[in-house]
Amino acid sequence: MDLGLKGKRAIITGGTRGIGRAIAETLAAEGCDIAICARNADQVTETVSALKAAGVNAYGAALDVRDGPAYRNWIDTAAGALGGLDIFIPNVSAAGGGGEGEENWYATFEVDVMGCVRGAEAALPHIGAAGGGAVVIIGSIAAIEMFYQPQAYNAMKAALITYGSQLAQAVASEGIRVNTVSPGPIEFPGGSWDMVKKAMPDAYEEARSKQPGGRMGTPEDVAGCVAFLASPRAAHVTGANLIVDGGFTKRVQF
């Protein structure tokens, strides 16, 4: 199936590794021009080179999305560098880091929630000017079932689902669709589950045992679903939250 993504222009925040990197590479393989950001400048340079080697136009910058003005400005610059914008993928997360106690709540709010909200506010006018397109928010199954303990990460990912669904209603008349993809545990070298596997093998095995298919997810498992939702093939899908967890969560999804 041709997803109809060739020539589209996409911004992915946090595109240098893991899920964001797989999304960038998948969209590039479909013929999209790509802009990415992350804090580590060397990894941004390496990623941009790899994307260009795949034959598409690519642009990147070292940036912390917690710097709101710089972040909004970068979205404008990136859209300009790509010659317009059709797709926005807010993917960055404080990922359970960001200190302890209240400090952790504020850090997670600023990176996970405001990293999405500020980015969407800056990106939507460009997508509207292109005649419509798609936003795909990266959530987590941590939002939808008990996930280890009550914590900021779980609650902030829940906020993204509600924001995305209501934003979908607000911008549908402009031809812009907004969906969320909520992955289960995703394993890749250097990622959080790789670290759990090495430091806490029992905890890793407990999580893996909850996967009825017997394996953790891969970044590519997520990226393919994001590419579909970002594509014109999903033209009538908006406001949805797609769970990509191989059955890790057990609720019935009405």
Ligand SMILES: NC(=O)c1ccc[n+]([C@@H]2O[C@H](COP(=O)([O-])OP(=O)(O)OC[C@H]3O[C@@H](n4cnc5c(N)ncnc54)[C@H](OP(=O)(O)O)[C@@H]3O)[C@@H](O)[C@H]2O)c1
């Ligand atoms: N891995 C999983 O099991 C899993 C499961 C469910 C949901 N998710 C979600 O999937 C998304 C990606 O997670 P991941 O595990 O693939 O990757 P990750 O290891 O969390 O890395 C994410 C990317 O974001 C960048 N980044 C982090 N903080 C940033 C900031 N403040 N400003 C700019 N860039 C920043 C990182 O590069 P720098 O460090 O260089 O900035 C990296 O490119 C997150 O939203 C996460 O919550 C992950």
